[in-house]
Amino acid sequence: MTPLGSALRASGALALLLLSACVSARGVPAFRTVVGEDAAIRARVERAIGEAEARRTLRAVGKLSVTGPRGSGDVRQVILVERPARLRLESLNVLGQAATLLVTDGERYAFYDGRSLDDGEVSSEVLRERLGLDFAPDEAAGALLATPRPVAWPALAIRAREAEREVSFADQSLRFSGDGELAGIESLDGSGAVRWTAQYEAWRDVPGGRYPFRVVLSFPETGLRAELALESVELNPRLETSLFRVEREATP
Numbered sequence: 001m002t003p004l005g006s007a008l009r010a011s012g013a014l015a016l017l018l019l020s021a022c023v024s025a026r027g028v029p030a031f032r033t034v035v036g037e038d039a040a041i042r043a044r045v046e047r048a049i050g051e052a053e054a055r056r057t058l059r060a061v062g063k064l065s066v067t068g069p070r071g072s073g074d075v076r077q078v079i080l081v082e083r084p085a086r087l088r089l090e091s092l093n094v095l096g097q098a099a100t101l102l103v104t105d106g107e108r109y110a111f112y113d114g115r116s117l118d119d120g121e122v123s124s125e126v127l128r129e130r131l132g133l134d135f136a137p138d139e140a141a142g143a144l145l146a147t148p149r150p151v152a153w154p155a156l157a158i159r160a161r162e163a164e165r166e167v168s169f170a171d172q173s174l175r176f177s178g179d180g181e182l183a184g185i186e187s188l189d190g191s192g193a194v195r196w197t198a199q200y201e202a203w204r205d206v207p208g209g210r211y212p213f214r215v216v217l218s219f220p221e222t223g224l225r226a227e228l229a230l231e232s233v234e235l236n237p238r239l240e241t242s243l244f245r246v247e248r249e250a251t252p
Contacts, residue, residue: 031159031166041158041167045151045174048182052147055209057082059237062213062230064091068132069223075099077228081145085122085138086244089131102130103244104137110246117246133226134219135196139187143198146212148174148185181212194220208235 057080064077076096080088085106093099101112104126110119111130124136133140142149151169159166163178175184181203187195196219200212215228 029161031161031164034158034160037158037160037165038154041155041165042153044165044176044180045148045167047180048174048176049148049150051209052145052182054236055145055147055211056236057239058145058211059234059239060211060228060230061232062228065227065229067225070132079144079228080239080243081141082239082244083141083145085136085141086239087137087140087144088243100131101246102127103246105241105244106137108245109137112246119246128222132219132222132224133217134222134224135187139196143185143196143217144215146182146185146198146200146215148172148182149187196220204233206233206235208237211235 060079062077063074065074066072075091075093078088078090078092080086086104088103089101090098091100098112099114101110103110104122107122108119109122109126110117111126112118122137127133127135127137127140135143149172151172155167155169157168159168164176164183166173166175171188173184173186173188174182175186177183182200184200185198187197189195196217199214199216199218201214201216203210203212211230211233213230213233215230217226217228218224
């Protein structure tokens, strides 16, 4: 790491400590390390992973609110996901027409910016380059399906804040609400720095299982925050392969 990078990392850590102290001073308890809960937490994590693996496809519609270096705005969003890496992310204008559209079938992608269509072989950077979403398509599919990555036990740490629990592994931290629902995934790089976070709230029973109707994705590197307030969700619908492809003559 460069001296500048080290300084930024150190200043960021100091800022987090100061923020934590300020929050605690206002009466909100901080997470604290706990012991003796390994078996209970392992059962909770394995249940969350098992439930997530049952979510194979997703069709969701709602409002997307985005804030970032280029500004902020709200759009109506249609989301289709199929494991392992098929995505259709479509933002609609007030007329219900595609304002932007990104699709990938896992091998190729197409992106429509409202004026022209670009396509090519998919890469791990395509979502960052086109939408500012700093993760690969398979990571995006996993995050949108509220799926933790496989874990290796024992955990590095287990922390508690009242009824909430947070469990840390080498490449991710998972947070659970007091009722046991998965409340967040924090993806980490090899040095332990946060790559992206996903927050999950307002879980409901829907056709095909349970799903959170509020999803917040944050990307420290790009400074982007995307909040989904969903109106309708369907899990495990049959999705035609053509939905994840756009031919040039079929541009919206």
